Amino acid sequence: MSNVTVCARFRPLSSKEKRDHGENICIRSLDSETFVLKDEKEEEFTFSFDRVFYEGSEQADVYKFLAFPIVQDACNAINGTIITYGQTGAGKTYSMEGTSILDCHEQNKGLLPRVVDGLFHCLESADNTTKYTVNLSMVEIYMEKIRDLLDLSKDNLQIKEGKVKGIFLSGATEVSISDRTEALRHLSSGIANRAVGETQMNMASSRSHCAYIFTVQQEEKNERRVKMGKLILVDLAGSEKAERSGAEGRVLEEAKTINKSLSALGNVINALTNGSPGKTNHIPYRDSKLTRILQDALVSPH
Numbered sequence: 001m002s003n004v005t006v007c008a009r010f011r012p013l014s015s016k017e018k019r020d021h022g023e024n025i026c027i028r029s030l031d032s033e034t035f036v037l038k039d040e041k042e043e044e045f046t047f048s049f050d051r052v053f054y055e056g057s058e059q060a061d062v063y064k065f066l067a068f069p070i071v072q073d074a075c076n077a078i079n080g081t082i083i084t085y086g087q088t089g090a091g092k093t094y095s096m097e098g099t100s101i102l103d104c105h106e107q108n109k110g111l112l113p114r115v116v117d118g119l120f121h122c123l124e125s126a127d128n129t130t131k132y133t134v135n136l137s138m139v140e141i142y143m144e145k146i147r148d149l150l151d152l153s154k155d156n157l158q159i160k161e162g163k164v165k166g167i168f169l170s171g172a173t174e175v176s177i178s179d180r181t182e183a184l185r186h187l188s189s190g191i192a193n194r195a196v197g198e199t200q201m202n203m204a205s206s207r208s209h210c211a212y213i214f215t216v217q218q219e220e221k222n223e224r225r226v227k228m229g230k231l232i233l234v235d236l237a238g239s240e241k242a243e244r245s246g247a248e249g250r251v252l253e254e255a256k257t258i259n260k261s262l263s264a265l266g267n268v269i270n271a272l273t274n275g276s277p278g279k280t281n282h283i284p285y286r287d288s289k290l291t292r293i294l295q296d297a298l299v300s301p302h
């Protein structure tokens, strides 16, 4: 069975938003799990989540509630996925990377550098009968094509499935990371490559999905047994509706592809969470590259 946690996060209003619309906001907090939204017609709607992070929330709070348990699972060979979803400008990248991946101010650090800290903390506190190896791949999905962010020459990676490895990206660059500094250096160069690609393809990063794939391999020295935990973080493309943005031409095609893959993700998560216990219902992983990559990280095979 799948175990899905869904949180909502509000960011503070930008100075432009304050200038254009004043400081009034249409959200009223009820508690840490529920808020009320008032629409333009003054009608109220109540929404509940596993946790709501209001605008004063700290990056550390989000990590502690949402990501920490998944990081611990990865160190115990249980797969996990963390996804940021929302419209362009909603704060997905801020939550994921922080103000910048290399900014080490405790307050600003996003989920990615905290996940790296968490992984190495787990590994350093493990007993010495287990040897751990952490690998990282970084890819971007744009118009259903997968590009290697650690080697831009690989711009059409294929998804394969193996008995031992599970789902994997054939030929994708996988770097072994032995400490936090090395991990941040690779993440930073992948993020910089994303920007290079944007210019080459004349595309905004908000129009592609970005996946950070960590694999934690555990080797029990005495048993010669190898276990693997996969942790994927995904910064999704903006979820705005194409019809509303009045897009046409290539921009419309981009928007349609994004909407299709976001619906595919929604369908997979629905199928995973609404399935009856004990019954194996069909999960439509193959409907998009995004869901196929996430297939075994959404449900741990262990």
Ligand SMILES: Nc1ncnc2c1ncn2[C@@H]1O[C@H](COP(=O)(O)OP(=O)(O)OP(=O)(O)O)[C@@H](O)[C@H]1O
Residues within 6 Å of the ligand: 010, 011, 012, 086, 087, 088, 089, 090, 091, 092, 093, 094, 095, 099, 205, 206, 237, 238
């Ligand atoms: N919780 C927050 N606290 C303070 N500033 C925030 C917060 N969340 C987002 N911001 C700021 O809001 C702006 C938009 O955020 P961000 O770039 O993360 O959005 P996004 O959803 O990733 O957009 P895109 O889809 O374009 O990548 C940025 O300037 C970011 O620094």
